[in-house]
Amino acid sequence: MSRTYVITGAASGIGAATAQLLGERGHRVVGVDLRNADVNVDLTTAEGRERMVAEVATATDGRIDAIIANAGLASPTAATVAVNYFGAVATLEGLRPLLAGSSAPRAVATASMASLYPPDDALLEALLAGDEGAALARGAELETSAPEMANLIYGTTKRALARWIRRNAPTPEWAGAGIPLNAIGPGVVATPMTADLTATAEARDALLQMVPMPLNGIFEPRDVAYLLAWLTSEENAHLCGQVVFIDGGSDAIIRGDSTW
Numbered sequence: 001m002s003r004t005y006v007i008t009g010a011a012s013g014i015g016a017a018t019a020q021l022l023g024e025r026g027h028r029v030v031g032v033d034l035r036n037a038d039v040n041v042d043l044t045t046a047e048g049r050e051r052m053v054a055e056v057a058t059a060t061d062g063r064i065d066a067i068i069a070n071a072g073l074a075s076p077t078a079a080t081v082a083v084n085y086f087g088a089v090a091t092l093e094g095l096r097p098l099l100a101g102s103s104a105p106r107a108v109a110t111a112s113m114a115s116l117y118p119p120d121d122a123l124l125e126a127l128l129a130g131d132e133g134a135a136l137a138r139g140a141e142l143e144t145s146a147p148e149m150a151n152l153i154y155g156t157t158k159r160a161l162a163r164w165i166r167r168n169a170p171t172p173e174w175a176g177a178g179i180p181l182n183a184i185g186p187g188v189v190a191t192p193m194t195a196d197l198t199a200t201a202e203a204r205d206a207l208l209q210m211v212p213m214p215l216n217g218i219f220e221p222r223d224v225a226y227l228l229a230w231l232t233s234e235e236n237a238h239l240c241g242q243v244v245f246i247d248g249g250s251d252a253i254i255r256g257d258s259t260w
């Protein structure tokens with residue numbers, strides 16, 4: 001049966017590959033991105049988030065089957081705080097009412113294996129409190145600090161997003177409404193986001209020291225698309241609040257026995 005999917009970050013990388021795969025399977029995709037999408041908005045802003053919900057509702061007559069909150073930035077900047085966490089949460093919460101008419105509603109967010117790295121505690125606290133003003137202020141502080149501090153921004157936003165998913169998935173709004181809500185945690189995927197980090201053999205080796213991927217190494221966005229497609233399909237009715245690491249083994253190596 002043809003379903004209607006909303007994908008943020010649909011103009012590039014993992015989002016584009018997922019839109020392509022779902023389209024090939026006969027589904028309708030409403031893509032959201034800064035540009036070159038069906039709905040062109042900036043998810044760092046309140047205005048952009050509101051316009052996304054309004055334009056998706058208009059395009060779909062207020063009825064969708066799945067949300068894939070995937071847009072993100074990896075730069076060590078405050079904008080990464082705004083889009084990776086608050087943009088993703090606004091996507092999930094803003095579009096959730098449009099799932100009400102679906103016989104198999106689904107939602108997923110793209111976190112990252114970087115959520116496994118130690119976070120910046122002050123930023124994590126502000127994110128989990130939902131305090132965008134404080135989180136952006138801490139993000140701006142980190143952005144202008146030493147590179148090792150600024151580099152904590154990305155992983156911290158992804159840890160907070162994964163926690164938000166786990167905290168919200170079992171609640172009446174999601175599980176109680178029959179909506180499986182989950183996340184994925186990709187390792188290194190060959191997209192424009194990682195192009196500079198994988199451009200030379202030396203750069204790739206250095207990256208794979210940080211992100212060990214013994215199973216088949218760096219992979220393609222289409223490989224992630226298959227997982228996102230399954231998580232948002234009718235076949236997935238019972239996964240609740242899981243962060244599925246698609247990472248060639250980095251979670252198994254980094255967390256080892258500390259999870260089971």
Ligand SMILES: NC(=O)c1ccc[n+]([C@@H]2O[C@H](COP(=O)([O-])OP(=O)(O)OC[C@H]3O[C@@H](n4cnc5c(N)ncnc54)[C@H](O)[C@@H]3O)[C@@H](O)[C@H]2O)c1
Binds near residue numbers: 034191
């Ligand atoms: N590539 C990787 O190795 C990797 C690993 C783990 C997680 N991820 C996550 O996967 C997701 C997709 O990343 P990708 O690798 O496909 O990167 P990408 O840069 O190819 O695509 C990201 C898309 O998000 C969009 N976007 C960014 N800021 C936005 C904003 N303010 N409003 C609307 N759209 C915005 C961009 O325009 C872009 O099209 C991101 O959340 C990223 O953090 C990627």
